[in-house]
Amino acid sequence: GQNIDQPTEMTATEGAIVQINCTYQTSGFNGLFWYQQHAGEAPTFLSYNVLDGLEEKGRFSSFLSRSKGYSYLLLKELQMKDSASYLCAVREGDYKLSFGAGTTVTVRA
């Protein structure tokens, strides 16, 4: 089974950087995903890490340390449209994902 922890809420200023941490415990790690979910909408895929290290995609980066059971999502140059929930999800085995409760990020002007 999974135990996935991430902060409930974070607030940051437009143009700033925010780092969302995710810790997990699993018996068979097979990949970690980050999703973005705007209020009232479906989750959309942001990033995928299966090996240790940093994956960069434009303003968003995701880091993974398998030995520490730790990941973070880094959002740079924050924009108002980045206000959303960010979901950390861990795959154990071939198909199934387990999700954290999500981190709500509020970007202030």
Add this chain to the structure above:
Amino acid sequence: IAGITQAPTSQILAAGRRMTLRCTQDMRHNAMYWYRQDLGLGLRLIHYSNTAGTTGKGEVPDGYSVSRANTDDFPLTLASAVPSQTSVYFCASSDGREADTQYFGPGTRLTVL
């Protein structure tokens, strides 16, 4: 290409009634999933299907059933709805590539009174 569609968008249902939530994908993905999302609990897997003709139980399967007669459709049925099944339901499918990324439908907001 629509991706994943769900119907209805929202529904208010009396307790004890039977309800089927529909999910259709046109991406020819083998695997499909049903989640419910409740405030503070995140997305929880109800049932999944690795390929047409097979289904499996997720984290919270009680009170729900699914079928997978073909690749495109994956309906979720509540045989006798109860108020605790009030939630937002998301259907997803995954592409089977290295990351096997899951893509989500727009969701169905269900209220059971």
